[in-house]
Amino acid sequence: MSATSTTSGNAAALELRDVVKEFEGNRVLKGVSLTVSAGEIHALVGENGAGKSTLMNILFGMPVIHETGGYGGQALLGGEAVRFKSPAEAMAAGIGMVHQEFMLLPGFRVAENIKLNREPAHPTPLTPLFGHGLDALDVPRMRRDARQALDRVGLGIDEWLPVAGLPVGHMQFVEIAREMDKERLKLLIFDEPTAVLTETEADRLLEAMRDFAARGVAVLFITHRLDEVRAAADRVTVLRDGEIVGQVDPKTTSVVRIAELMVGRPAAAAAGRRAFDAAGDAALTITKLMVDMPGEPVHDVSLTVKRGEILGIGGLAGQGKIGIANGIMGLYPASGEVLLHGEPFPLNEPRKALERGLAFVSEDRRGVGLLGEESVELNIALAALEAQGRFLRRFPIPALRPLDQGALRRHALDMIERLDIRTQGPTQQVRRLSGGNQQKVCLARAMTLEPKLLFVSEPTRGIDVGAKERVLQILVGLNRDQGVTVVMTSSELAELRSLCDRIAIVYRGRIETILPPGAPDAAFGLAMAGETAAAA
Amino acid sequence: MNEQIRATIKEIGLPRLLIAGFLLALFAVAVATHMDLRSLISDSITRVARNGILVLALLPAVQGGLGLNFGLPIGIICGLIGCVVSLNAGVMGVAGLAYATGIGLVLAIPAGVAYGWLLNRTRGQEMMVGTYLGFAIVSGMSIFWLLAPFKNPTLVWAIGGKGLRTTLALTGIYDKILDRWLAFSVAGVAIPTGALLVFGGLCFLVWLFFRTQMGISIAAARSNPRFALAAGISDQRTRIQASVLTTVLGAIGIVVYSQSFGFVQLYTAPLLMAFPAIACILIGGATVTRATIGNVVIGTLLFQSILTIALPVTSQVIEGDISETARLIIQNGMILYALTRVGKS
Numbered sequence: 055m056s057a058t059s060t061t062s063g064n065a066a067a068l069e070l071r072d073v074v075k076e077f078e079g080n081r082v083l084k085g086v087s088l089t090v091s092a093g094e095i096h097a098l099v100g101e102n103g104a105g106k107s108t109l110m111n112i113l114f115g116m117p118v119i120h121e122t123g124g125y126g127g128q129a130l131l132g133g134e135a136v137r138f139k140s141p142a143e144a145m146a147a148g149i150g151m152v153h154q155e156f157m158l159l160p161g162f163r164v165a166e167n168i169k170l171n172r173e174p175a176h177p178t179p180l181t182p183l184f185g186h187g188l189d190a191l192d193v194p195r196m197r198r199d200a201r202q203a204l205d206r207v208g209l210g211i212d213e214w215l216p217v218a219g220l221p222v223g224h225m226q227f228v229e230i231a232r233e234m235d236k237e238r239l240k241l242l243i244f245d246e247p248t249a250v251l252t253e254t255e256a257d258r259l260l261e262a263m264r265d266f267a268a269r270g271v272a273v274l275f276i277t278h279r280l281d282e283v284r285a286a287a288d289r290v291t292v293l294r295d296g297e298i299v300g301q302v303d304p305k306t307t308s309v310v311r312i313a314e315l316m317v318g319r320p321a322a323a324a325a326g327r328r329a330f331d332a333a334g335d336a337a338l339t340i341t342k343l344m345v346d347m348p349g350e351p352v353h354d355v356s357l358t359v360k361r362g363e364i365l366g367i368g369g370l371a372g373q374g375k376i377g378i379a380n381g382i383m384g385l386y387p388a389s390g391e392v393l394l395h396g397e398p399f400p401l402n403e404p405r406k407a408l409e410r411g412l413a414f415v416s417e418d419r420r421g422v423g424l425l426g427e428e429s430v431e432l433n434i435a436l437a438a439l440e441a442q443g444r445f446l447r448r449f450p451i452p453a454l455r456p457l458d459q460g461a462l463r464r465h466a467l468d469m470i471e472r473l474d475i476r477t478q479g480p481t482q483q484v485r486r487l488s489g490g491n492q493q494k495v496c497l498a499r500a501m502t503l504e505p506k507l508l509f510v511s512e513p514t515r516g517i518d519v520g521a522k523e524r525v526l527q528i529l530v531g532l533n534r535d536q537g538v539t540v541v542m543t544s545s546e547l548a549e550l551r552s553l554c555d556r557i558a559i560v561y562r563g564r565i566e567t568i569l570p571p572g573a574p575d576a577a578f579g580l581a582m583a584g585e586t587a588a589a590a
Numbered sequence: 591m592n593e594q595i596r597a598t599i600k601e602i603g604l605p606r607l608l609i610a611g612f613l614l615a616l617f618a619v620a621v622a623t624h625m626d627l628r629s630l631i632s633d634s635i636t637r638v639a640r641n642g643i644l645v646l647a648l649l650p651a652v653q654g655g656l657g658l659n660f661g662l663p664i665g666i667i668c669g670l671i672g673c674v675v676s677l678n679a680g681v682m683g684v685a686g687l688a689y690a691t692g693i694g695l696v697l698a699i700p701a702g703v704a705y706g707w708l709l710n711r712t713r714g715q716e717m718m719v720g721t722y723l724g725f726a727i728v729s730g731m732s733i734f735w736l737l738a739p740f741k742n743p744t745l746v747w748a749i750g751g752k753g754l755r756t757t758l759a760l761t762g763i764y765d766k767i768l769d770r771w772l773a774f775s776v777a778g779v780a781i782p783t784g785a786l787l788v789f790g791g792l793c794f795l796v797w798l799f800f801r802t803q804m805g806i807s808i809a810a811a812r813s814n815p816r817f818a819l820a821a822g823i824s825d826q827r828t829r830i831q832a833s834v835l836t837t838v839l840g841a842i843g844i845v846v847y848s849q850s851f852g853f854v855q856l857y858t859a860p861l862l863m864a865f866p867a868i869a870c871i872l873i874g875g876a877t878v879t880r881a882t883i884g885n886v887v888i889g890t891l892l893f894q895s896i897l898t899i900a901l902p903v904t905s906q907v908i909e910g911d912i913s914e915t916a917r918l919i920i921q922n923g924m925i926l927y928a929l930t931r932v933g934k935s
Contacts (some may be wrong), residue, residue: 125591385820405822414820422820426814427880436810437821439803446803453804 067092067132067239067272068113074126075108075119081437082108084296085127090241090272095263097275097283097304099134100293100518106276109293110243113274114151115144125441148240150233152247158225160218165200167217168232174199203231207262216308221372224253230262241272242543252371252545260286280309280519292316313519336396337507337539338382343390345374345381352377353563355390359507359541366554366571370582374563375503375543376417379509383407385412385422394507408441413505415496415545417512419489423496426485430477431466433484433495438502469498474524485534490521497528507530511543525551547578603875605927609892609920616899623906628778629900636769637894639785640850644863645890646872647839652881653800654832655812655825656709658871658928661720663728663862664705665840668697669733673845673854677743677758682803687764687849694841699834706833710826718877721864728861735856758854762802765852785850792842797883800836808832812879869921872928896920 066089067412075083083105090096100106111119115138119125129136131147138144141151156166165545166173167442175189200213210221212318215264226247233242247259255280263286267273277283283290284304292315294302300315326431338359345352352374359365365521369375381388384404400406407414425433438444445462446455466480473494477487493513500508510529514522530553532538544550550557551571559566559581566581599607620630644662651659672694681689707752712719730762736753740746747753759765771784799805808898811818818825844863848854866872871881874889 230734294846383820386814404819408822416817417822421814423818424812427815428810431808432806436817440810441822442805449802454799454802456798457801457803457806459801511887 058164059183066090066130067094068274069130069133070109071114071130072127072128073109073112074477075105075112077108077122079341082296083112086293086296086298088291090274092240092272092548093267094288095267095273095275096294097277097284097287097290097511099277099280099283099290099312101400104112104293104316105296106293108247110151110245110274110276113144113241113243113307114138114149115140115142131261134397140501148238150239150242152226152229152233152244157465158217158228160253163214164204164228165196165212165213165218165229167233168200168203168213169196169235170232172236180211191519198538199235200231203235204228206265207231208258223251224370226251226259227262230259234262234266236334238457239266239271239396241274242266242387242519243288244273244277253547254454256282278311283312316519334361334363337394338399338541339390339393339396340378340382341393343378343381343388343392345377345386347374347377347380347386350374350376350380352381352388352560355563355565357558357565360555361395361539361541362533363539363555364529364540364553365522366543366550367541367547367560367561368547368557368578368582369552369566371545373560373582375560376511377563378560379414379541379543380416380509383509385414386414386501397436405441408437408503411503411506413437413500413503413508415460415493415508415510415513419492419496419515420485424484424492425498428483429481430470430475430487430495431462433481434466434469434498434502437499438504441503442504465502473528474496490517490525493517493521494528497525501532502530505538507539509543511541512545514544514546514549529553550577605924606873606875606888606892609873609896613892613896613899616896616903619903619907620899623903625902625906628714628878630902632775632780632897634891634898635779635786636782636850637898638890639769640788640847641867641870641894642789642886642890643839643843643846644867645874646789646883646886647793647836647843648798648867649796649821649869649876649881649883649886650799650808650832650835650839651880652871652876653805653812654829654835655810655879656706656720656832656836657717658719658830658864658868658925659720659836659840660864660868661705661724661842662685662836662867663860664701664726665698665837666732666844666860666863668725668837669694669841670699670848670856670860671697672841673848674738674740674745674754674758674856675906677745677760677763677854679740681768682763684764684767687767690764690845690908691842692782695838695844698838698841701731702834702837703830705837706830709833710829724864725861728858731856731860754856756757756855756857756859758856760849760852760854764849767849768846769850782850785846788846793883794840796835803829804828865925866893866917866921868928869924872924873920874893875929878928893920 068090070086070088072390073083073086074081085536086109096154098106100558117140120139130206131540136147140146174192175186176192177399178188178190180188186496188535197213204211204213207230209224209231210225217225220228233239243262251259260282263273263275287304290302290312291298292303292312294316302312336358340355340357343352344353349372355378367375367378377386380386382401384402388401390401392401394410399410420426425436435445439446443452445458445465447458449455463480469475470477475494475498476491484492487495513525517525523586526549529540529542533540542550542554556568557571558568559578561584563580566584569577569581620627647662647665648659651657671691672690675693676690678688679689689771708723709716709719739756744759745754748754768784769782770787773783774781800809807818808828808831810821810826811823815825848922870889870893871885871887873889873893874885876885876889897913897917900916904912
């Protein structure tokens with residue numbers, strides 16, 4: 055169903071009129087007006103920090119809005135002015151939300167999560183005395199409803215499994231199934247739902263979205279992935295710096311144009327490639343590596359990384375591609391034999407890995423990559439400070455060498471400039487930066503180590519188009535100008551193919567095959583499905 | 591304007607404003623009832639110098655991710671043993687004080703390592719474990735004080751000649767030796783210069799420590815253990831370092847406290863000593879996961895001034911003494927308030 059087919063004259067499912075929001079004097083929304091019709095899939099795109107999340111928080115009545123002084127302008131739901139003070143009010147009015155960070159109870163079963171607070175129940179003898187709180191749950195019906203909702207989103211898992219331990223992709227679908235099960239839903243908001251999904255999962259999600267729209271639900275879809283916008287959305291609103299800079303029909307507008315609107319500057323050409331010596335010596339030789347990383351186990355990986363190359367590691371989620379770098383860096387228990395420049399390399403010792411000239415940009419930016427409460431400058435310097443004793447003044451007792459604040463500041467300012475980190479200054483808390491800038495801080499930390507070999511995992515996950523390109527350019531620059539060998543793990547095949555000299559595909563904890571970036575799409579597809587041998 | 595006031599209140603923190611308001615009210619009453627303000631202020635300053643280091647001792651524990659160190663009595667006991675040993679040996683004056691501190695340090699380092707080791711095995715329960723460990727050790731040490739082979743007749747019970755007395759007077763040994771060093775008075779207010787200098791000096795050293803490699807890694811490991819691991823820091827080790835530091839400062843703190851107070855208090859005296867110190871640092875604006883030297887100084891100043899002034903003022907205004915009640919309400923209320931804030935940043 056498309057926007058044009060909704061009956062005219064009816065009030066829009068959602069209308070925003072001149073919405074304004076300030077945080078401590080900083081205007082993050084500067085008069086946003088927007089309408090979404092019933093049955094429409096409306097995409098909202100914009101770089102991180104454009105104001106998308108704030109707009110969603112306003113719609114969903116998140117307390118953070120209320121606590122920071124509310125907002126200006128009006129929101130109308132089905133023609134009626136609304137002003138939600140809590141998510142409960144928003145939900146009661148028929149707004150649903152699929153969150154970027156899951157709102158699920160890990161200890162509860164899938165069906166319990168789906169039906170939470172809306173459980174079907176029978177009255178019991180205690181009901182007349184104590185009210186409906188003491189009704190008995192109608193478990194069979196709960197399971198039946200949950201099953202139905204799960205089937206509709208195409209998730210074949212048992213509805214009686216606990217949510218804890220499910221892969222992230224499945225959790226996302228449980229959230230969607232929960233919204234699917236709500237009967238009075240008028241508006242459903244997806245907040246970057248595909249950020250954690252694999253490509254096939256993302257396709258299924260888009261289908262679920264169309265299913266909602268077909269039921270007459272207005273869908274507001276926030277995303278970074280422009281190909282998805284083109285695949286699913288009826289209309290696209292582009293938000294930049296708190297203002298709407300364009301509203302376009304995705305069917306007739308190119309991705310490049312939308313990307314341009316978002317970043318407000320013409321998208322730069324793809325990063326330049328450089329030649330690499332395929333016959334050169336090995337930087338890293340991995341033999342029979344096993345890594346015990348929950349969710350991403352590596353069973354038996356043997357792999358040689360050539361000096362000066364960019365090696366890609368690809369594969370589907372859960373197959374173990376993430377585990378390789380984490381194992382070598384000593385973050386998860388690993389065994390096997392690793393040679394670094396021909397010399398034995400100790401596993402399970404993170405500090406030795408850093409001392410031997412390795413650096414790692416983790417896929418888990420907030421969990422492993424950053425000290426959120428600390429300043430940008432300390433985040434950049436900390437690993438080098440610890441492993442190499444840099445940015446410290448002289449003192450007889452090595453552990454008590456005091457910080458050289460001047461050197462730290464100079465280095466941070468230099469990095470901020472070189473990587474174009476958008477920050478209020480080197481002392482700003484890192485958690486206040488947007489995702490893309492946080493990622494640049496992670497890269498700056500790794501670069502500060504001046505590594506010979508750099509592992510980067512999911513370098514562009516959850517960051518906007520502009521920052522994405524910048525991050526990839528930085529990686530290429532390191533490789534080309536400073537001769538750093540780069541091992542890049544990514545779920546985005548396109549990204550690997552645009553950057554890497556060779557791409558190793560991991561399947562079930564083993565290297566399935568190694569392909570050149572120019573190999574046909576089908577070769578990659580088969581490798582990721584573990585069917586290379588069948589094709590040969 | 592209204593916004594600005596609200597922002598200022600948020601910046602300073604409501605509890606601190608209330609406590610400061612209460613303190614001002616007490617001062618106002620003191621002025622209105624023509625009390626001797628000079629001696630009140632002198633007493634307040636003396637108590638700040640006396641208690642400051644014990645409050646400071648909590649800072650490394652908070653910064654190291656151990657939470658509020660309810661196990662402070664462990665360090666205190668080490669310092670007390672130091673005092674008793676120095677008294678038993680009969681070392682007088684500054685040398686005696688140094689002797690007591692030295693012995694306290696020698697004991698506090700292994701005690702801190704052991705305490706840290708235990709806390710590493712009871713992760714997430716540090717405050718609970720600290721409380722009970724503190725209680726247990728104080729009780730265990732009560733037996734030690736009775737059985738310890740100290741012979742100096744000024745220390746043991748006069749009758750029977752066995753077991754240490756509950757309070758040991760320091761008169762003529764190192765009673766107020768720091769408080770009196772370079773002491774002077776301004777407009778009738780006595781300033782215990784030496785003790786203040788020691789407190790200030792230690793504050794500076796601790797501030798400096800958290801800007802060294804070890805200090806930075808301790809704070810980083812608290813802030814994000816997985817980040818620390820990736821940066822080559824073992825948070826097991828930094829937690830033990832923090833625990834040693836808090837225990838050592840506790841030992842120094844009690845020696846300074848005792849010289850200012852004029853007595854060494856044994857047996858159950860250290861049992862509840864962690865609580866007022868914890869209330870101080872919290873009133874100063876610290877949380878269970880973050881504390882600064884400023885929190886230590888401001889908190890000690892506010893809380894100790896209230897304790898000093900509340901007693902004379904309340905007995906002036908109301909018949910009877912509610913200062914102890916007020917102390918318990920403020921102290922435990924503050925701890926309770928801080929615990930309700932755990933997990934919110």
